[in-house]
Amino acid sequence: MRIFVTGASGHVGSALVPELLHNGHQVLGLARSDESAKRLTDRGAEVVRGDLDDLDRLSTAAAAADGVVHLAFRHDLMVAGDLAGAAESDLAALRTIGDALAGTGKPLVSTSGTGMLAGVVKDRPGTEADFSDAGGYRIDAENLVVSLADRGVRSSIVRLPQVHSELDHNGFVPSLIRFARRNGFAAYVGDGSNRWPAVHTLDAARLYRLALESAPAGSRLHAVQDEGVTFRTIADAIGRGLQLPTRSITPEQAPEYLGFLAAFAAMDNPATAALTTELLDWHPTQPTLLDDLAKPFYFEEDQTLNTSR
Numbered sequence: 001m002r003i004f005v006t007g008a009s010g011h012v013g014s015a016l017v018p019e020l021l022h023n024g025h026q027v028l029g030l031a032r033s034d035e036s037a038k039r040l041t042d043r044g045a046e047v048v049r050g051d052l053d054d055l056d057r058l059s060t061a062a063a064a065a066d067g068v069v070h071l072a073f074r075h076d077l078m079v080a081g082d083l084a085g086a087a088e089s090d091l092a093a094l095r096t097i098g099d100a101l102a103g104t105g106k107p108l109v110s111t112s113g114t115g116m117l118a119g120v121v122k123d124r125p126g127t128e129a130d131f132s133d134a135g136g137y138r139i140d141a142e143n144l145v146v147s148l149a150d151r152g153v154r155s156s157i158v159r160l161p162q163v164h165s166e167l168d169h170n171g172f173v174p175s176l177i178r179f180a181r182r183n184g185f186a187a188y189v190g191d192g193s194n195r196w197p198a199v200h201t202l203d204a205a206r207l208y209r210l211a212l213e214s215a216p217a218g219s220r221l222h223a224v225q226d227e228g229v230t231f232r233t234i235a236d237a238i239g240r241g242l243q244l245p246t247r248s249i250t251p252e253q254a255p256e257y258l259g260f261l262a263a264f265a266a267m268d269n270p271a272t273a274a275l276t277t278e279l280l281d282w283h284p285t286q287p288t289l290l291d292d293l294a295k296p297f298y299f300e301e302d303q304t305l306n307t308s309r
């Protein structure tokens with residue numbers, strides 16, 4: 001299939017492009033800069049030049065493709081505190097892509113986060129069957145994508161937990177490491193017993209490909225390998241890697257010490273992928289989060305505090 005991929009130049013895209021190419025697909029990646037375009041051509045993809053907010057460009061590229069994977073996200077707005085703006089840009093892109101694919105039966109695989117379940121599910125791990133109608137960040141986008149199944153799109157949603165690997169330069173873990181370097185300690189909120197699920201980038205990319213090839217219309221999928229690693233364990237691993245102490249902070253101190261991650265740091269978000277495994281025969285095979293945090297690569301990065309993701 002000839003697949004249009006937004007966000008192909010990003011972290012997850014850097015694994016998805018080769019995953020698609022090695023499995024016989026062609027990739028057209030959206031690139032908003034010369035640098036991103038070069039990253040794509042170096043990986044063997046074709047380039048569609050344009051911005052996520054250039055809806056005409058998205059529409060044309062989606063209509064010409066055999067399927068679409070949507071990974072791009074305005075993290076610049078999210079980090080600046082404009083989560084509503086980031087969510088609206090995501091929705092506008094998805095409405096446009098949905099209109100372009102309506103009635104074709106072509107696949108659209110879009111992206112959500114397991115984090116949306118933190119406010120939905122209590123006292124048990126979240127599953128693919130859990131969703132919300134309450135509205136808001138990620139929730140509206142998920143529900144829009146699922147509703148496209150009724151308009152003749154083979155749509156599916158992949159909920160990502162924190163994604164880790166040597167391909168990860170600006171995600172949750174590098175950001176936590178940069179904050180720890182700046183603070184002089186690895187922070188966790190309260191007793192740090194809250195849990196984050198996780199997946200390796202290569203396993204996540206394989207799930208996107210499987211979803212593209214065969215997920216039933218309207219599927220919600222979980223790219224979850226580690227069902228829930230306590231935040232305290234993550235902070236301890238970062239402290240070890242940086243040879244810095246680990247310290248508890250209060251929720252009120254989280255914005256000061258963890259910046260844009262403050263909202264996520266105290267989140268208790270265990271999640272399972274049992275339904276995804278059953279549906280698509282997806283079995284993660286790559287190292288776990290703690291395996292990766294025990295290796296040197298995350299701690300060899302530059303020491304600049306990156307606030308742009």
Ligand SMILES: NC(=O)c1ccc[n+]([C@@H]2O[C@H](COP(=O)([O-])OP(=O)(O)OC[C@H]3O[C@@H](n4cnc5c(N)ncnc54)[C@H](OP(=O)(O)O)[C@@H]3O)[C@@H](O)[C@H]2O)c1
Pocket residue numbers: 006007008009010011012013030031032033036050051052053071072073074075111112113114160161162163164170171172309
């Ligand atoms: N990584 C995780 O741990 C994680 C967890 C949960 C959910 N997610 C979600 O998964 C998706 C992919 O994440 P990621 O880690 O791959 O993110 P990433 O590394 O930050 O990549 C973001 C991608 O979006 C593109 N992009 C951003 N703004 C754009 C714009 N205005 N126009 C065109 N392209 C634009 C970027 O292009 P440039 O290369 O030009 O910057 C890049 O290709 C995102 O929706 C993210 O929120 C990720």
